[in-house]
Amino acid sequence: MSLDSVLARIDETLPEATDRLIKLLRIPSISTDPAYKSDCARAADWLVADLRSLGFEAAARPTPGHPMVVGRKPGPGRHLLFYGHYDVQPVDPLELWHRDPFDPAIEDTDKGRVIRARGASDDKGQLMTFVEACRAWKAVHGDLPGNLTILFEGEEESGSPSLVPFLEEHRGELSADLALICDTGLFESSRPAITTMLRGLAKVEFTIRAAGRDLHSGMYGGLAQNPIRVLSRILAGLHDDRGRVQVPGFYDDVDELPEQVRAQWQALAFDHKTFLGDVGLSDPAGEVDRTPLEMIWSRPTAEINGIWGGYTGAGFKTVLPAEAHAKVSFRLVSRQDPGKILPAFRAWIEAQLPPDCDLVWTDPEGSPASVMEIADPAFEAARGALTEEWGRAASYVGCGGSIPIAGYFKSILGMDSMLIGFGKDDDQIHSPNEKYDMESFHHGIRSWARILARLAA
Amino acid sequence: MSLDSVLARIDETLPEATDRLIKLLRIPSISTDPAYKSDCARAADWLVADLRSLGFEAAARPTPGHPMVVGRKPGPGRHLLFYGHYDVQPVDPLELWHRDPFDPAIEDTDKGRVIRARGASDDKGQLMTFVEACRAWKAVHGDLPGNLTILFEGEEESGSPSLVPFLEEHRGELSADLALICDTGLFESSRPAITTMLRGLAKVEFTIRAAGRDLHSGMYGGLAQNPIRVLSRILAGLHDDRGRVQVPGFYDDVDELPEQVRAQWQALAFDHKTFLGDVGLSDPAGEVDRTPLEMIWSRPTAEINGIWGGYTGAGFKTVLPAEAHAKVSFRLVSRQDPGKILPAFRAWIEAQLPPDCDLVWTDPEGSPASVMEIADPAFEAARGALTEEWGRAASYVGCGGSIPIAGYFKSILGMDSMLIGFGKDDDQIHSPNEKYDMESFHHGIRSWARILARLAA
Numbered sequence: 006m007s008l009d010s011v012l013a014r015i016d017e018t019l020p021e022a023t024d025r026l027i028k029l030l031r032i033p034s035i036s037t038d039p040a041y042k043s044d045c046a047r048a049a050d051w052l053v054a055d056l057r058s059l060g061f062e063a064a065a066r067p068t069p070g071h072p073m074v075v076g077r078k079p080g081p082g083r084h085l086l087f088y089g090h091y092d093v094q095p096v097d098p099l100e101l102w103h104r105d106p107f108d109p110a111i112e113d114t115d116k117g118r119v120i121r122a123r124g125a126s127d128d129k130g131q132l133m134t135f136v137e138a139c140r141a142w143k144a145v146h147g148d149l150p151g152n153l154t155i156l157f158e159g160e161e162e163s164g165s166p167s168l169v170p171f172l173e174e175h176r177g178e179l180s181a182d183l184a185l186i187c188d189t190g191l192f193e194s195s196r197p198a199i200t201t202m203l204r205g206l207a208k209v210e211f212t213i214r215a216a217g218r219d220l221h222s223g224m225y226g227g228l229a230q231n232p233i234r235v236l237s238r239i240l241a242g243l244h245d246d247r248g249r250v251q252v253p254g255f256y257d258d259v260d261e262l263p264e265q266v267r268a269q270w271q272a273l274a275f276d277h278k279t280f281l282g283d284v285g286l287s288d289p290a291g292e293v294d295r296t297p298l299e300m301i302w303s304r305p306t307a308e309i310n311g312i313w314g315g316y317t318g319a320g321f322k323t324v325l326p327a328e329a330h331a332k333v334s335f336r337l338v339s340r341q342d343p344g345k346i347l348p349a350f351r352a353w354i355e356a357q358l359p360p361d362c363d364l365v366w367t368d369p370e371g372s373p374a375s376v377m378e379i380a381d382p383a384f385e386a387a388r389g390a391l392t393e394e395w396g397r398a399a400s401y402v403g404c405g406g407s408i409p410i411a412g413y414f415k416s417i418l419g420m421d422s423m424l425i426g427f428g429k430d431d432d433q434i435h436s437p438n439e440k441y442d443m444e445s446f447h448h449g450i451r452s453w454a455r456i457l458a459r460l461a462a
Numbered sequence: 463m464s465l466d467s468v469l470a471r472i473d474e475t476l477p478e479a480t481d482r483l484i485k486l487l488r489i490p491s492i493s494t495d496p497a498y499k500s501d502c503a504r505a506a507d508w509l510v511a512d513l514r515s516l517g518f519e520a521a522a523r524p525t526p527g528h529p530m531v532v533g534r535k536p537g538p539g540r541h542l543l544f545y546g547h548y549d550v551q552p553v554d555p556l557e558l559w560h561r562d563p564f565d566p567a568i569e570d571t572d573k574g575r576v577i578r579a580r581g582a583s584d585d586k587g588q589l590m591t592f593v594e595a596c597r598a599w600k601a602v603h604g605d606l607p608g609n610l611t612i613l614f615e616g617e618e619e620s621g622s623p624s625l626v627p628f629l630e631e632h633r634g635e636l637s638a639d640l641a642l643i644c645d646t647g648l649f650e651s652s653r654p655a656i657t658t659m660l661r662g663l664a665k666v667e668f669t670i671r672a673a674g675r676d677l678h679s680g681m682y683g684g685l686a687q688n689p690i691r692v693l694s695r696i697l698a699g700l701h702d703d704r705g706r707v708q709v710p711g712f713y714d715d716v717d718e719l720p721e722q723v724r725a726q727w728q729a730l731a732f733d734h735k736t737f738l739g740d741v742g743l744s745d746p747a748g749e750v751d752r753t754p755l756e757m758i759w760s761r762p763t764a765e766i767n768g769i770w771g772g773y774t775g776a777g778f779k780t781v782l783p784a785e786a787h788a789k790v791s792f793r794l795v796s797r798q799d800p801g802k803i804l805p806a807f808r809a810w811i812e813a814q815l816p817p818d819c820d821l822v823w824t825d826p827e828g829s830p831a832s833v834m835e836i837a838d839p840a841f842e843a844a845r846g847a848l849t850e851e852w853g854r855a856a857s858y859v860g861c862g863g864s865i866p867i868a869g870y871f872k873s874i875l876g877m878d879s880m881l882i883g884f885g886k887d888d889d890q891i892h893s894p895n896e897k898y899d900m901e902s903f904h905h906g907i908r909s910w911a912r913i914l915a916r917l918a919a
Contacts, residue, residue: 220741227763229743234766237693237698240691281685287818291685305684306684313770313774321789324767332772336683361738405679
């Protein structure tokens with residue numbers, strides 16, 4: 006069977022694949038620091054050369070920032086676009102690294118062999134799992150599988166300033182049937198997973214204003230409106246006693262979890278006690294009738310991210326401030342529209358303002374949730390491939406945060422994404438001593454080979 | 463009648479009295495700035511010499527800071543202690559003054575003649591009203607009236623660091639039957655008033671702590687406790703919908719206003735629309751069943767003076783903070799004890815803390831209200847004297863803030879105070895172009911003469 010040959014080839018050539026990853030890791034492609042601009046270009050060129058060696062038509066496309074690497078291999082069947090990013094986080098504080106972050110090494114640890122370097126897990130090691138799967142496929146079959154486009158970004162760690170214009174400009178070329186994104190992790194570091202739900206975000210800063218200036222509480226206290234008190238009352242009413250958000254219409258576009266996904270999440274046996282215990286907490290504080298995983302993956306939230314007003318320095322000033330401020334954000338799910346949620350929030354606040362208070366509304370913005378169409382058979386196919394490779398039932402999972410690229414692929418290119426990655430919780434991405442497990446790398450490559458066999462063969 | 467002679471003498475010698483005030487105003491006795499230390503001493507010495515010229519046994523008593531001026535004239539009857547302060551506020555911003563703040567001048571304005579200088583109203587002009595009344599009395603009677611002690615402080619504008627130790631050390635000498643304090647104003651700039659109620663203050667800073675570190679709302683939002691939300695709910699519950707403070711026992715030691723005082727306050731026809739309108743407000747925001755004057759003078763309050771937590775800088779961080787903070791103060795009335803109110807507040811908060819939250823309690827402190835015994839006939843006598851002098855019914859009034867000296871006189875020396883002053887709302891005390899109306903100075907002197915005639919003759 007040809008898939009077996011590809012998998013065997015992957016096993017045999019793992020040392021060479023590791024060497025290639027090490028070469029890529031040696032290039033300090035820190036996108037946020039202008040001092041490394043030529044290194045970013047060098048990493049892009051290295052990838053272009055590697056993709057060309059596999060038969061991709063590839064080029065480093067200039068942007069106002071760092072280049073985009075685009076590779077294309079036309080072919081029959083479903084058009085798949087694979088996304089990764091070749092840029093890495095800065096390395097400071099350097100003194101906390103056990104070795105030079107750009108002098109990669111294979112280390113034996115009590116949890117197994119790891120590749121230690123900046124970018125090993127985020128995202129060079131992950132993106133190379135796909136490239137190496139393609140390489141083994143080519144070696145066995147003489148050609149790349151199916152209908153592939155590759156997109157490697159060089160600005161993911163610095164806010165992706167060129168991404169949206171690039172996607173808009175190259176919409177025709179990049180609009181595939183499905184995106185594969187390799188920038189996530191295994192569930193609880195062990196179970197293969199496909200992220201199919203990403204929460205959206207709506208956020209706003211606002212100010213409650215009362216008197217024209219700060220007042221002395223000896224002179225005015227008891228008579229004059231205190232905007233901190235008004236703000237506290239509004240924020241206190243944001244949730245009811247069961248943890249439900251009280252903004253009218255907030256849940257109108259929230260769907261219940263599909264039964265298939267709910268069953269998988271239950272099977273995950275998520276250990277919320279450990280998850281919370283790691284940060285000094287013990288009790289889930291969300292909606293009372295929801296499981297912890299629902300709270301962070303599939304239920305919308307309202308959170309106060311910042312609050313300030315009055316005198317906040319050392320000592321005491323018995324002031325009644327003129328203003329009080331808050332930053333509030335909502336994690337959105339399903340079909341919740343930030344363009345409806347934020348105005349509803351504003352109207353809800355305005356309806357509660359007492360006399361002498363007014364509202365200043367600053368920088369409202371948001372993006373909707375991403376919910377993938379798992380009815381597309383590609384999802385079950387990939388899940389089956391992952392289950393076979395890892396010997397454990399792969400699961401559809403959610404993600405409490407946003408992964409902007411998936412949202413852009415949907416909104417600009419009209420395609421869903423399968424987010425599949427092999428990182429572990431202890432990979433120390435964005436921190437000193439980042440690593441990627443050899444297990445992640447090896448089984449990651451094999452996972453893509455199995456997925457390609459099902460989706461692109 | 464000898465009072466008439468004293469009043470006539472005051473009228474005749476007003477130019478000389480004004481000249482003396484101008485001499486005192488020329489001394490830049492700014493207590494908070496060490497550069498003016500010798501000027502403070504000079505002002506004290508000037509006052510000592512003036513008091514001695516009237517027959518007081520007087521001295522500048524050293525303290526670790528600026529001297530206290532103490533004058534004594536033993537005699538028959540009730541022992542009265544008169545208090546004022548000879549130090550003044552700094553003058554910056556100097557460029558906003560129309561003339562040198564220490565080169566006093568008599569100016570004609572469209573509201574009448576004024577003495578323009580730093581300290582003209584606060585408090586040199588006011589303290590000299592009493593000294594000049596004594597001088598006229600002496601000129602007519604050949605002796606000072608009654609049984610008098612004078613106390614002029616030199617550190618009132620810099621926090622009175624030496625005051626408490628000085629009062630404690632000289633308790634025997636300074637404990638009179640009644641204090642007269644001249645450092646307040648006319649009610650609404652026109653009606654003579656005796657301040658008989660001063661609110662106390664209890665204050666504390668506290669922190670609600672949840673997770674061991676700030677959390678990302680994408681990862682934890684909906685599941686983890688947010689201390690800003692907890693704090694908002696607690697602060698929102700501090701008042702009910704009718705404006706009453708909800709801390710158990712808060713009103714236990716709050717007395718209703720004596721009928722006599724209530725009637726006087728009603729007669730004041732306080733224009734709260736203008737009072738609030740001046741700072742951009744319109745509606746009284748306190749207890750719904752209380753008048754505006756009650757709200758600021760005789761009812762206790764709970765006010766949030768500061769709040770902060772989470773991300774408060776520019777832009778947005780979707781953080782769930784580990785901590786949220788507030789500064790809360792209570793204005794106290796009647797017999798409310800800060801030593802009972804603050805622990806009750808703490809217990810009330812702790813009873814509301816959800817799991818995973820704890821409370822940090824920082825720097826609780828407080829002082830009780832001052833409520834004078836107006837049943838003492840001296841109060842009605844003084845009120846009658848003021849009514850006669852100003853041709854308008856004098857009134858007992860309250861003060862929403864604290865005047866610490868009155869509290870110390872009560873707690874250390876065991877005496878009540880009559881707070882009588884002649885300042886006006888537009889005197890610009892603590893600001894550039896401070897002034898004292900000649901009307902305040904002239905009728906202030908005459909007021910004291912009338913009061914001395916009733917209390918000390």
